[in-house]
Amino acid sequence: MGKHFAGARIRTLRRTRNLTQQEMARRLNLSTSYLNQLENDQRPLTVTVLMSLSRHFDVDPAFFSPDHDARTVGELREAFPTVPDTQLADLVARYPELVAEVLQLADRAPSRADDSPYRLVRDFFYEAHNYIHELDTLGEELAGRLGDPQLRLTRLATTLDRDLGVVVRFRRISNGPRRVYHPETRELHLRTGLSEAQLCFELALQYALTGHADLLRELAASLPTEESRGIAVLALAQYFAAAVVMPYEAMLSTAEEVRYDIDRLATHFGTGFETTCHRLSTLNRPGARGVPFFFVRTDRAGNISKRQSATGFHFSRSGGSCPLWVIHRAFETPGRVTRQVAGMPDGRHYLWIASTVRGQAHGFGRPRKEFAVGLGCDLDQAERLVYANGLDLSPASATPIGPGCTACPRERCPQRAFPHAGGRVVVDLDATLDFSYTTY
Incomplete structure (x- = not known):
């Protein structure tokens, strides 16, 4: 195994904790000169030092891995499409503060297609590794107080009334929103046709919005705009609700027992495929982590409406998604459930699974919402999943996919819809190709 240098990561960790080299070295029981050599990539990071860093500063060892920078490298690739990935990776590792400034400038560019409050909230959850400890533990504690799952719905309605003065009215809405709260009467009206788990989710969501409003606003306070803070408050309340319906320890132990079989998990907790997948992507509690998943939801047109990644998979912010990705085949x-071993241009390989989900029927002749939901993990984690059974997990068998045509360097891809941004377009007037960007 080759030597691994992580000087930039160690320096970034030290600066975020407002420590001098002497203070950090003392905590790690190292000499200041040795720590200085580590930070300047004059010494490789050893397993002993890695474990010491993880233990003393409560950080995931993956923070010091090159894979941690995969998403940032992908974003830089969109801004600088002609620069080789090796140079971008070196820039990210050595100058993380500079790279952050560069990406902020790129985000403010007029051509940025996804410069929206939703992107800001997605980035907020990514920086938190898609895990919010305060809300997760509060949701788990409430689930524990509610007791037996068969009684949780009535007990949760009683808890809302007793603790927060919110009266729950079931089956008050025939169509439209699942949940409508009336502040003037402190009544919560729920739509007919919801499952028990969906009703519990909506009640827990209201519990968070009413009983933990200050905490939600405090957690969202770092976001820069009023719109993004509003979206974040709702997303955080939804996170709390998922932690009530699928408590962390119960979810993790059951997932490990059934090898992350989503259908069996959904049956056990009474939840849907999408909600179960989303919860699996949040199992990132320090000291009790599940498989680090990437979660995505898209429609038939390829519009990605949800995406969460606790690790390094890079979703393109512009230019669409790869048509060879299993999410579209679903x-x-x-x-x-459709499966795929996939390889990205940077040499990383993943196991992806995807399936379709449908919204509520609204009557004859009226269309239903339909999405494909995907869940992916690094290939070295694939054996932990039941979906690896019978698959060739070797990188050689992987389907080559990319982050979207304009950001993808695969020049010979048979599905390429647009040329690689920044690349030179050559027109051959002496040959007719099977596909051209300019012909009909």
């Missing part, structure tokens, strides 16, 4: 077999 629409060919509705309701069935």
Whole structure:
């Protein structure tokens, strides 16, 4: 195994904790000169020092891995498409503060397609590794007080009334929103046709918005705009609700027992495929982590409406997603789980699974919402999943995918829709190709 240098990561960790080299060295029981050599990549990071860093500063060892920078490298690739990945990776590792400034400038560019409050909230959850400890533990504590799952719905309604003065009215809405809260009467009206787990989720969501309003606003306070803070408050309340319906320890132990079989987990907790997948992507509690997943939801047109990543998978912010990605094939077999071993241009490989989900029926002749939901993990984690059974997990078998045509360097891809941004376009007037960007 080659030597691994992590000087920039160690320096970033030290600065975020407002420590001098002497103070950090004392905590790690190292000499100041040795720490200085580590920070300047004159010494490789040893396993002993890595474990000491993780233990004393409560950080995931993956923070010091090159994979931690995969997403940032992908974003830089969109801004500088002609620069080799090796140079971008070196820039990210050595100058993380400079790279952050560069990406902020790129985000403010007029051409940025996804410069929205939703992107700000996605980035907020990414920086938190898609895990919010305060809310997760509060949700788990409430679930413990509610007791037996068979009684949780009535007990949760009683808890809302007793603790917060909110009266729950079931089956008060025939169509439209699942939940409508009336502050003037402190009544919560719920839509008919919801499952028990969906009703519990909506009650827990209201519990968070009413009983933990100050905490939600405090957690969202770092976001820069009023719109993004509003979206974050709702997303954080939804996070709390998921922690009530699928408590962390119970979810993790059951997931490990069934090898992350989503259908079995959904049956156990009474939840849907999408909600179960989303919760699996949040199992990132220090000292009790599950498989680090990437979660995504898209429609038939390829519009990604949800995406969460606790690790390094890079979702393109512009230019669409790769048509060879399994998430698009899921629409060919509705309701069935489709699997794919996939390889990205940077040499990383993943196991992806995807399936379609459908919204509520609104009557004859009216269309239903339909999405494909995908869950992915690094290939070295694949054996922990039941979905690896019978698959060739070697990198050689992987389907080559990319972050989207304009950011993807695969020049010979048969599905390329647009040329690589920043690349030179050559027109051959002496040959007719099977596909051209300019012909009909």
